[in-house]
Amino acid sequence: MKNIVLIGFMGTGKSSVGKILSKKLGFKFIDVDKVIEKTTGMKISEIFSRFGEPRFRDIESEVINLITQKNRQVIATGGGVVLREENMKKLKENGVIFCLKASENVIFERLKHCKDRPLLQVENPEKRIKELLEKRKHLYEKADFCIDTEGLTPEQVTEKIIERLTDGKT
Numbered sequence: 001m002k003n004i005v006l007i008g009f010m011g012t013g014k015s016s017v018g019k020i021l022s023k024k025l026g027f028k029f030i031d032v033d034k035v036i037e038k039t040t041g042m043k044i045s046e047i048f049s050r051f052g053e054p055r056f057r058d059i060e061s062e063v064i065n066l067i068t069q070k071n072r073q074v075i076a077t078g079g080g081v082v083l084r085e086e087n088m089k090k091l092k093e094n095g096v097i098f099c100l101k102a103s104e105n106v107i108f109e110r111l112k113h114c115k116d117r118p119l120l121q122v123e124n125p126e127k128r129i130k131e132l133l134e135k136r137k138h139l140y141e142k143a144d145f146c147i148d149t150e151g152l153t154p155e156q157v158t159e160k161i162i163e164r165l166t167d168g169k170t
């Protein structure tokens with residue numbers, strides 16, 4: 001059995017769903033951002049502020065390279081993992097990729113008080129979310145399956161993923 005990879009914009013529930021899904025499948029749960037924080041000893045926002053986004057992306061790719069060497073894991077990625085084609089190639093090699101989707105409004109409501117998303121620490125985060133979503137939309141669509149999470153609990157999203165995995169088409 002391959003890895004199950006969750007991609008999608010910030011605030012779409014990748015980590016919450018990933019934890020539940022990994023328990024149900026008996027797979028190991030990997031949260032890429034947490035691995036980055038553990039290996040660097042720094043918070044994501046600190047990496048961004050001290051070294052900039054390009055360095056963060058390099059570390060993110062290094063972590064993707066490492067973790068994709070193993071199987072039977074549920075991998076929750078950071079929202080920007082799709083920006084580098086090499087990341088997606090690695091993840092696809094031994095993984096089924098699910099994209100979690102939510103509307104701009106839901107994402108904004110979920111994240112408006114969060115201080116730990118460096119890309120959204122701007123004057124108008126709502127506008128930034130819109131711009132980033134527009135820029136990345138076509139990249140998220142490269143997933144094997146897209147799941148609309150609107151109005152669903154993380155448990156219900158997990159069930160949808162399991163249905164997809166067991167309907168024989170994966």
Ligand code: S3P
Nearest residue numbers: 009010011033078079080117118
């Ligand atoms: C990012 C998403 C974040 C984190 C970093 C950059 C992005 O992860 O990797 O702040 O570029 O969308 P989450 O999607 O888990 O919030």
